[in-house]
Amino acid sequence: MNVREAATALLGTTSERSPLSEEWPELDVDTAYAIQAEALRQRRARGETLVGLKLGLTSRAKQERMGIDAPLLAWLTDAMVLPAGVPVPRLIHPRAEPELVFVMRDRLAGPGVTAATALAAVDRVYGGVEIIDSRYADYRFTLPDAVADNGSSAYFSVGPVGLPPASLDLSLEAALLEVDGQIVDTATGAAVQGHPAEALALAANALGARGLAVEPGWIVLTGGMTDAVPLRSGSRVAAHFSHLGSITLSG
Numbered sequence: 001m002n003v004r005e006a007a008t009a010l011l012g013t014t015s016e017r018s019p020l021s022e023e024w025p026e027l028d029v030d031t032a033y034a035i036q037a038e039a040l041r042q043r044r045a046r047g048e049t050l051v052g053l054k055l056g057l058t059s060r061a062k063q064e065r066m067g068i069d070a071p072l073l074a075w076l077t078d079a080m081v082l083p084a085g086v087p088v089p090r091l092i093h094p095r096a097e098p099e100l101v102f103v104m105r106d107r108l109a110g111p112g113v114t115a116a117t118a119l120a121a122v123d124r125v126y127g128g129v130e131i132i133d134s135r136y137a138d139y140r141f142t143l144p145d146a147v148a149d150n151g152s153s154a155y156f157s158v159g160p161v162g163l164p165p166a167s168l169d170l171s172l173e174a175a176l177l178e179v180d181g182q183i184v185d186t187a188t189g190a191a192v193q194g195h196p197a198e199a200l201a202l203a204a205n206a207l208g209a210r211g212l213a214v215e216p217g218w219i220v221l222t223g224g225m226t227d228a229v230p231l232r233s234g235s236r237v238a239a240h241f242s243h244l245g246s247i248t249l250s251g
């Protein structure tokens with residue numbers, strides 16, 4: 001199997017499959033990012049537009065659940081945007097996670113980007129919910145598997161309130177995660193690398209090393225603050241943020 005074949009296979013997956021690393025044991029993280037880039041190329045060739053990027057595995061809750069202790073980057077396209085009120089389309093085994101979301105004003109590229117310079121390049125911060133849907137059975141995968149699978153990305157929804165980042169302390173911004181009326185988890189922005197701007201800086205430095213940048217206007221999901229919860233058909237998941245409003249999704 002080569003990079004193009006792996007990208008095509010993962011993009012075409014509509015039910016649980018075995019991890020790529022089972023048939024490709026020497027798959028490394030760099031090759032996995034090449035697979036991710038090829039999958040993005042194929043998405044763009046079929047008319048999707050790149051709208052930003054996401055970080056994954058930036059909180060301890062997520063790293064511990066997945067058994068992987070390193071963050072990853074993945075791409076977001078317009079086809080992944082879920083407008084408010086639209087039910088989540090049928091997926092393999094979707095899970096929902098609350099995230100802090102940046103919309104960029106300035107271009108940002110490493111090396112040397114700090115949380116402070118990263119935050120200064122942000123236009124607005126929003127609350128959001130990401131719907132992940134790993135193509136791998138039971139969400140069991142290695143870091144290269146997850147990178148190749150574009151970080152399990154499926155859909156994301158951005159909340160109704162966008163604030164200038166200087167107007168609130170994002171390390172203290174809280175999210176309450178609710179499933180069918182019950183609060184099941186809570187976290188603050190500090191769960192994400194100490195401050196979500198640290199995650200943005202990490203992305204800018206990682207992209208800079210690949211000759212890329214975080215571009216103006218891009219949406220950046222900074223990573224699940226809590227563990228993700230299954231989004232069952234007929235159920236309702238909501239994330240309530242302290243200053244950034246609420247997002248409700250139905251499965």
Ligand code: OOG
Nearest residue numbers: 056057062151152223224
């Ligand atoms: C990998 C994607 C992780 C996040 O926010 O941590 C992610 C996974 O958990 O399947 O999107």
Ligand code: MG
Nearest residue numbers: 056130223224
């Ligand atoms: Mg996520």
